[in-house]
Amino acid sequence: MNDLLQSAFEKIYSDLQVAPYIDLAEMTQCHQRERSEVSDWIESRVLSAPSEVQDRLREEFFGNGPLVPLLKDETITEILVNGKDSIWYERNGRLLEFRDHFCSQLTYENFFRRLCHESGMQITLDLPFADGHWKGYRLHLLGAPIVKNGPVLCFRNHPKTSWNFGLLSQCGWSTEEGIEALIKMIEDRENFIIVGPTGSGKTSVLNACLGEIPPNERVVIIEDVEEIASPNSASTKLLTRTDPQRVLREVDQSELVRQTLRMRPERIVMSEIRGAEAKDLLMALATGHSGSIGTLHGESARQALIRLEMMIQMGAPQWSLTAIRTLIWMSLQSVIVVNKDENGKRYLEGIYRITSLDDCGFLIEKRF
DSSP states (O other), X not given: OHHHHHHHXXXXXXXXXXXXXXXXXXXXXXXXXXXXXXXXXXXXXXXXXXXXXXXHXXXXXXXXXXXXXXXXXXXXXXXXEEETTEEEEEETTEEEEOSOOOSOHHHHHHHHHHXXXXXXXXXXXXXXXXXXXXTTEEEXXXXXXXXXXXXXXXXXXXXXXXXXXXXXXXXXXXXXXXXXXXXXXXXXXXXXXXXXXXXXXXXXXXXXXHTTSOTTSOEEEEESSOOOOOSSTTOEEEEOBOOTTSOSOOBOHHHHHHHHTTSOOSEEEEXXXXXXXXXXXXXXXXXXXXXXXXXXXOSSHHHHHHXXXXXXXXXXXXXXXXXXXXXXXXXXXXXXXXXXXXXXXXXXXEEXXXXXXXXXXXXXXXXX
């Protein structure tokens, strides 16, 4: 298939170079009538090729190229494109190489331009990266000069249905005892963070936790990129804003925490704590917003608490370490650690309670 496809493509590409009325770089911008004419012209040059090769060529010029089967497969959670010849995807927590590729650098860059146009995202020399959404995927784009071999694309698939503890139990994520402990923490309105490495299922567990919140409790969710489902109609979510053109004022998570406090939240949820907003979030939790949840990257409960100290210090460099640790002690009760094994299977590593604070740091004990 690949040899037939490449041969047919090279034939078309050779003809395109001597066909002045067809501009390959502008093909995807032409009107529907002109696109149909070009499509017929392409078909006339590959009459001997199988129909699947002809369909694939049309996708190469006008659609999503080799990514079509990956984008249709709902079992694939991530698609990573490192260039026209390097496509990888994640299924069941495992990263696999895709055997197809774009036929040329030009058609790959044309696809990238279509993607930017359809998603409303823009890459510039001043800001050569962007985050956004495209057809149900969370999308991250990187361009020159920070990447050398053409654009780099990262697609993350949003599940069509939110995770709940029933689904997690069916997947063998934890025992009933562990899930019951988590549900009790939510009912007792404990403040906790969910930590784990990339791809360990932090967002899935967060969505499951939100599914246990009563329908009459108001939750305000703070996110960089929309991934979390609102638990009920009384709740709402706030999204950060970045403007590559620097025309509009940027709105970061710290600002959204301040806005949240004016919105009568009963619980505050931050999808991912990344930096100085940790100080604002924990200050808000210390004032009485019990039952709040956040996520952050970390390998263990102790590492997560150390990272939290560092992020608070980014927002309040004048604070002493004692003051920072005291704020964490006042604000959080537990740390949920999730992980995945070498086969990509996600699991609950443990639930840890922060039991006390002394001169050496936090004392934590594993409650499950």
